[in-house]
Amino acid sequence: MLMTDRERLAGEIKALAEQHDNCRTALIPIVQEIKQKYRKLDDFAMQVIADQLGIHPVEVYSVVSFYAFLGSAAHGKYIIRLCRTISCDMQGKERVMRQMENDLGIRFGETTADGKFSLEWANCMGMCDQGPAMLVNERVYTRVTPERVHEILEECRRSFGVHATEQKEVYLV
Amino acid sequence: MSPTPVQETSSRAPKSQQSLTIARAAGGEAIGGTVTATINGQEVKVPLGTTILAAAEEIGVRIPTLCHHPDLCVAGVCRVCVVEVEGQRTLQAACAFPITSPIKVLTHTRKVRQSRRHVIDLLLSEHYGECYACGRNNNCELQALAKEYGVDFFRFGHPSKPKYEIDCSSYSVIRDNNKCVLCRRCVRTCIDLQEVGTIEVAGRSDKSYITTFKDKPLGSVVCINCGQCINRCPTGALRANDPTDDVWAAIDDPRKHVVIQTAPSPRAAIGECFGLEPGTPLTYELNTALRMCGFDRIFDTNFTADLTIIEEGTELILRLHKALVGKDAAIALPQFTSCSPGWVKYLEHFYAEYIPNLSSAKSPQQMFGAVIKTYYAEKHGIDPKDIVTVALMPCSAKKFECNRSEMDDSGFKDVDYGLTTRELAKMISEAGLELPKLSKSDFDAPFGTATGSGVIFGATGGVMEAALRTVIELVTGTKVESLFDKANIIPVRGFEGVKYVELPITDVGPVPDILKHLVPDWNWLKGATLKVAVAHGTANAKKVMEDIKAGGMFSECHFIEFMGCPGGCIGGGGQPIPTSPEIRSARARAIYAEDAAYDVRKSHENPDVLTIYQEFLTDGPCGRKSHKLLHTHYVPRGKYIE
Numbered sequence: 001m002l003m004t005d006r007e008r009l010a011g012e013i014k015a016l017a018e019q020h021d022n023c024r025t026a027l028i029p030i031v032q033e034i035k036q037k038y039r040k041l042d043d044f045a046m047q048v049i050a051d052q053l054g055i056h057p058v059e060v061y062s063v064v065s066f067y068a069f070l071g072s073a074a075h076g077k078y079i080i081r082l083c084r085t086i087s088c089d090m091q092g093k094e095r096v097m098r099q100m101e102n103d104l105g106i107r108f109g110e111t112t113a114d115g116k117f118s119l120e121w122a123n124c125m126g127m128c129d130q131g132p133a134m135l136v137n138e139r140v141y142t143r144v145t146p147e148r149v150h151e152i153l154e155e156c157r158r159s160f161g162v163h164a165t166e167q168k169e170v171y172l173v
Numbered sequence: 174m175s176p177t178p179v180q181e182t183s184s185r186a187p188k189s190q191q192s193l194t195i196a197r198a199a200g201g202e203a204i205g206g207t208v209t210a211t212i213n214g215q216e217v218k219v220p221l222g223t224t225i226l227a228a229a230e231e232i233g234v235r236i237p238t239l240c241h242h243p244d245l246c247v248a249g250v251c252r253v254c255v256v257e258v259e260g261q262r263t264l265q266a267a268c269a270f271p272i273t274s275p276i277k278v279l280t281h282t283r284k285v286r287q288s289r290r291h292v293i294d295l296l297l298s299e300h301y302g303e304c305y306a307c308g309r310n311n312n313c314e315l316q317a318l319a320k321e322y323g324v325d326f327f328r329f330g331h332p333s334k335p336k337y338e339i340d341c342s343s344y345s346v347i348r349d350n351n352k353c354v355l356c357r358r359c360v361r362t363c364i365d366l367q368e369v370g371t372i373e374v375a376g377r378s379d380k381s382y383i384t385t386f387k388d389k390p391l392g393s394v395v396c397i398n399c400g401q402c403i404n405r406c407p408t409g410a411l412r413a414n415d416p417t418d419d420v421w422a423a424i425d426d427p428r429k430h431v432v433i434q435t436a437p438s439p440r441a442a443i444g445e446c447f448g449l450e451p452g453t454p455l456t457y458e459l460n461t462a463l464r465m466c467g468f469d470r471i472f473d474t475n476f477t478a479d480l481t482i483i484e485e486g487t488e489l490i491l492r493l494h495k496a497l498v499g500k501d502a503a504i505a506l507p508q509f510t511s512c513s514p515g516w517v518k519y520l521e522h523f524y525a526e527y528i529p530n531l532s533s534a535k536s537p538q539q540m541f542g543a544v545i546k547t548y549y550a551e552k553h554g555i556d557p558k559d560i561v562t563v564a565l566m567p568c569s570a571k572k573f574e575c576n577r578s579e580m581d582d583s584g585f586k587d588v589d590y591g592l593t594t595r596e597l598a599k600m601i602s603e604a605g606l607e608l609p610k611l612s613k614s615d616f617d618a619p620f621g622t623a624t625g626s627g628v629i630f631g632a633t634g635g636v637m638e639a640a641l642r643t644v645i646e647l648v649t650g651t652k653v654e655s656l657f658d659k660a661n662i663i664p665v666r667g668f669e670g671v672k673y674v675e676l677p678i679t680d681v682g683p684v685p686d687i688l689k690h691l692v693p694d695w696n697w698l699k700g701a702t703l704k705v706a707v708a709h710g711t712a713n714a715k716k717v718m719e720d721i722k723a724g725g726m727f728s729e730c731h732f733i734e735f736m737g738c739p740g741g742c743i744g745g746g747g748q749p750i751p752t753s754p755e756i757r758s759a760r761a762r763a764i765y766a767e768d769a770a771y772d773v774r775k776s777h778e779n780p781d782v783l784t785i786y787q788e789f790l791t792d793g794p795c796g797r798k799s800h801k802l803l804h805t806h807y808v809p810r811g812k813y814i815e
């Protein structure tokens with residue numbers, strides 16, 4: 001990372017922290033925001049966050065490593081999280097998984113070379129009656145079938161266009 | 174004399190999130206008054222808010238604990254201390270249960286005993302380690318619990334191989350997570366007590382483990398090597414980097430001249446390793462033991478403590494002179510002490526912009542090393558390359574200090590090995606010596622004479638007291654005794670986190686010979702008020718530093734003593750385990766008693782110190798030669814790591 005990139009990142013974190021009165025309770029929202037924008041949370045970012053909130057970098061790392069959704073590793077623009085808990089498992093998550101891996105050419109736990117998709121496992125998200133369920137970033141998809149996988153991925157790809165905007169609200173399909 | 178120093182509110186966390194410490198209310202008259210607890214049928218009246226653990230202790234009922242520590246906030250994570258509380262569905266953690274209404278408690282019912290046993294069994298099911306190959310054998314809280322609860326088999330299994338790599342990257346602290354029981358005492362020590370924040374728990378549930386920032390080696394993250402975490406770890410998961418094998422090897426090598434210096438704090442504490450009450454000084458028995466172990470010469474670190482006072486005191490006088498008379502605005506004041514390597518590294522990380530304020534004088538340990546491999550070697554015709562210098566210290570940061578690359582002013586590594594109190598106790602046991610029963614013997618010449626001032630370096634406020642004794646006499650020409658009864662400068666003593674003292678200088682005397690070449694007279698100090706402060710433990714140091722940054726009262730000080738460890742060296746990370754406020758007080762008492770017993774109690778009256786200035790450091794304190802050997806420089810480290 002160039003020095004100027006670092007400065008920009010530090011400035012952004014500083015502004016975010018100030019919005020929250022530099023209070024340590026803002027740790028999670030700040031981490032989420034930075035992760036969403038940069039798709040990773042590197043060592044430098046964690047140290048700036050700690051500095052701004054008056055805590056220690058290892059405390060940031062501790063929180064980030066506690067929550068599966070906050071992991072500090074780099075990831076793609078879309079993180080697809082497929083539920084692996086028993087109901088979804090019984091409703092065919094294996095087939096969805098295979099379709100997804102075939103379509104993207106990566107395994108679960110990996111990110112595509114173009115940095116667009118990451119595949120991850122998730123545990124029960126409360127959609128057991130409508131499994132298999134999965135999350136694409138913050139969107140929940142239920143009753144996912146191998147056939148629909150292609151459609152969902154296409155939908156994501158389309159949003160890469162110049163006019164694409166990130167959809168934030170959660171809705172069911 | 175002393176306005177109230179820093180407010181407690183400088184804690185990093187908002188009030189609502191500050192770690193929960195269940196403080197004992199001030200007695201029956203405190204708001205809320207007392208409450209009656211019935212423990213095993215016996216009634217006890219305690220102040221409202223007292224924990225079940227503390228109430229039980231009051232009537233002689235011991236509840237076992239593991240994550241609880243008298244220096245730390247409540248955690249309630251290990252569940253070893255569970256008890257039955259009437260009206261509560263589940264067992265309650267006695268250490269974390271404040272009594273707020275009359276309650277009935279049962280501390281060792283079948284249910285309680287069984288649960289405790291299961292908790293211990295569960296801890297053991299994740300604990301990889303063989304007691305006989307462990308540094309904490311016989312001094313391990315987990316082992317003791319297993320014995321107390323009669324663990325005779327591993328109900329939930331026992332790991333057969335290690336899960337974690339041992340982190341040996343630090344000169345001072347070794348981390349072995351395989352023996353960790355996740356009590357988080359080290360975390361609370363490092364974050365709350367020391368406010369360094371090196372270690373935390375990462376991961377979740379059965380995958381949680383203690384680690385550093387991004388799992389980096391301890392040697393490369395922000396750690397001040399204070400070893401306070403070691404002292405509070407109930408198991409062998411944290412230990413000091415132990416050089417005893419190398420020290421034995423040097424002793425066994427006939428070509429080597431092995432010299433050891435002993436600091437006052439270990440001498441006041443080592444008895445604890447041999448079953449004596451805390452606060453039993455064994456200074457002279459220790460000399461005998463060291464001779465019997467095979468050390469060639471035994472010197473008293475107090476000698477260089479006295480030297481430190483002369484050098485650091487002179488430096489302070491020079492700074493004040495330049496600032497007050499020369500009106501030089503670039504002179505950094507207040508001057509900070511530099512004898513605690515934990516504090517020094519803390520400053521280098523967190524307040525690097527204040528490095529100019531640190532006294533450039535080396536710590537007594539390092540001065541000794543440099544003097545032994547030059548002055549002593551010369552005087553006794555020994556080739557310094559054949560000299561091995563060992564330092565007995567209460568401190569794990571001293572191991573880091575002697576390995577700092579700039580510490581080779583003698584042309585060799587000034588101090589070869591830093592030994593902690595615990596490690597030396599082990600060597601003595603290994604040599605089959607029963608320390609408390611040995612006869613007494615003295616230190617060796619030419620550094621045999623020490624003063625009481627050197628001894629008190631071990632307790633918080635001691636360096637300040639020693640410095641004041643000397644500075645007052647050198648400047649005013651009157652005896653300290655005329656100001657403070659028996660030269661005991663009580664206001665700088667005691668365990669208050671931050672102390673502040675003002676000393677008006679009403680009269681000045683003639684400039685003593687030793688300083689004549691540096692200042693013409695003392696008139697410029699007449700009518701001035703010397704302002705000094707003392708802080709111990711880096712959390713308190715932080716309060717003072719933040720105050721200085723904000724231009725508060727401490728920025729007006731002239732001289733501030735900082736010690737990295739709570740209580741000063743007597744509470745150092747290399748001292749016998751356990752440590753507690755009571756144990757630290759007992760050790761401090763031993764130190765002040767030793768001071769009172771000395772004939773010479775002021776550094777500038779130490780005849781050996783005067784000799785070294787006549788024979789060797791001929792251009793005087795802070796002269797060219799002493800600058801080369803006895804002074805050092807520091808490294809701005811910052812708190813960001815790559």
Ligand code: SF4
Pocket residue numbers: 300301302303304305307308309310311313314315316352408409410
């Ligand atoms: S930590 Fe305690 S229980 Fe574990 S091996 Fe060492 S002495 Fe034994």
Ligand code: SF4
Pocket residue numbers: 346362363367369370371372395396397398399400401402403
């Ligand atoms: S040695 Fe001191 S600074 Fe380092 S981890 Fe232990 S308590 Fe923290």
Ligand code: SF4
Pocket residue numbers: 352353354355356357358359360383402405406407408410411
């Ligand atoms: S390293 Fe020691 S103090 Fe820290 S959590 Fe583990 S057992 Fe407890």
Ligand code: FES
Pocket residue numbers: 083084085086087088089123124125126127128129131133
């Ligand atoms: S099991 Fe998949 S959502 Fe509950």
Ligand code: FES
Pocket residue numbers: 237238239240241248249250251252253254255266267268269
């Ligand atoms: S000692 Fe009470 S829960 Fe650990």
